[in-house]
Amino acid sequence: MSTGRVIAQVDCNAFYCSCEAVFEPRLWTMPLVVLSNNDGVVIALNTAAKALGIKRGESFFKVSRLIKTAGLQVRSSNYALYGDMSARVMATLKTLSPTVEIYSIDEAFLCLSAIPEASRTEYARHICATVRQFMGIPLSLGIAKTKTLAKAANYFAKQYPQLDGVLDLTGSAQQQEFLQALPVSSVWGIGPRWGQVLADEGVDNALKLRDLSDFWVRKRLGVVGLRTVLELRGMSCLPLEQCPRPRKSVCVSRSFGRPVQQLTELKEAVATFTAKAATKLRREHLATGALTVFVRSSKFKENFFSASANCRLLTASNYTPTLLKHSLALVDKLWRKDVKFAKAGILLTRLTDENTLQLNLFGKWDLSDDRPTKLMRAIDKSNLFYQQGRLRFAAEGMQRGWQTRAQYRSNRWTTCWEELPVVRV
Template sequence: MANDHIFALIDCNNFYASCERVFNPSLNNKPVVILSNNDGCVIARSQEAKDLGIEMATPAYKNKALFTKHNVNLFSSNYALYGDLSARVMDVISNFSPDIEIYSIDESFIELSGFKNRDLTEYGREIKATVEKWTGIPVSVGIAKTKTLAKIANHIAKKKKYYKGVFNLLDIEDINQVLVQVPVSKIWGIGRQYSHFLNKNNIVTALDLIQANDEWISKYLTSLGHQTVLELKGTSCIDMNSIDPPKKGIVSSKSFGKAVNTLSELEEAVSTYINIACNKLRKQHSVAQYISVYISTNRFKDTPQYNNNASIRFLSPTAYTPDFIQASLVILKR
């Protein structure tokens, strides 16, 4: 475990809604809601829509009166557009550090250990301003000694207007003053079930968690819980993804933290994984002509099982993210 890391997490603000605003600036400061491809459910919201009380994953018809009353701007999801703008954002961010890890379609970590002689808060502001200028997508930047703390710093940068979108935990003398304000439910790596469990045991904030008995943490939260505590204390346990040699094939896959029951949820997930794979493809200066999508149910659950896969071959090799996203969505609907 290394203790001399400095990480920045750059996270796009209300990414899908921001993408729609790039091509329609008249939407700025107006409520925007993104619906699943069949316009069935809410899958993304602008801050203005959140402030109206519009919740994620709710059926559109249940919000019809609210949409009408507040002139909410509705859009069907456009994953090709989101993937393309995500690629642009990540390309801009890569100019600020040679060590970048794309974590999802709208956020990435960069390593800033080699920039210790710079004013990192100011550097974060430069990153934010450049991304917004070159892509039109607003971002928040959180800087800290560990990835887990960088996540917390980013959350603060996004929620507290005083910091204007950039928060550097390295500038805080007593980090406990920050951790006492962070609910355990907001800690990276602490899921909903663990959050409820911790609350029942009077561990409500991040500060409560780092002050808990180590043996208790190891017993009830396993090694991952202990790792999270170490990260909150400033010891880096989660390194950047190592750089692999060029590959003939690239796989981007992940298990879901909760049951996925709708096509729109699958489309969003597949679009995210395609974006990650395409970034890896371009990073090794390669192109591809073949894409395969596979899905399966949880084989560890005593429920009806399903698994399937399908593929598409392009007429010519490409590394263009929207091409792959459009192909993957066609595959999903087969």
């Protein structure tokens, strides 16, 4: 189990906010929040915004008054920008460590086993400084023998300015004190639900969690919880994964900018999500074998309605027209004329490699016909060059009054020709 490895967990500080500030430097010193899709809730906030008492997950309409009263800056989420910045940060990290596991858009685990202990902190600071210099993005870095402990170290690296963004917990004499200071619900793997279960048991910090009996943990928190506890004890249960595991599902869903009460509109929306999901499949050379469409009304209104319908494909596919045919048929099944739809989405499962399709005995095949593949390739190429969605299927609609709100979106500074930064006019 234990590999004797030294693991560093890197994450970008307030990543979405930092991405915005790189291209608009005045934002570094102003309170800034980035909103979720549909400008619904706060999903990222910088230190100055935290100082105003704003919390992650808070509804935007509850904090919007701060725009006027406290100079709060607001941006709609701009995933084209964040995704591209993330790719650049990860590429840089890969030049600084032989093993990099990209964990999320703003986090990675690195292997630092080869760095002598004495110079480890210095090297970690070099990593932070390099990314800061190349991308303008500030990082913090926690080092330990397991992923869970590295996450804990990073918690403090962020917390205490005197650490300068780096904490090495490996063999630290103060490991106990740090774990004692770490609230149990801030332990990686302990969410709100288990946090409450533990609190009820009087377990309020990571040290107490670490010292619980295996039996109790296994019974109440399952094998997942037990892994977390073992990791806190320094036993590595979650290895560094160098190759990303194959994806098992693709989901595209959105809340609507306003309630949808027309079947044609709901179909346009689901067609748009389907086309987007199909593009994603093709980009990763996957095909889907099953398709679920789900719809719901607002969670916050009376007569909450939620439903889903699914179907299996005879043969897996990533051809947009085929997927559209199925998803639109499912919308017909789910349609209710008395419901104000607030959100819809599509989930693709049973994914397989597009090059190793299992054909069906009862299907009709003309394997020599490569026109569908060529058509999709041409559309994808064009959309990649110009802009996603510029070339689309008629089913996706023209007016699209249901579209998600994004009132405060910044430019796609790095991925869109029309929106590149202008240095001099």
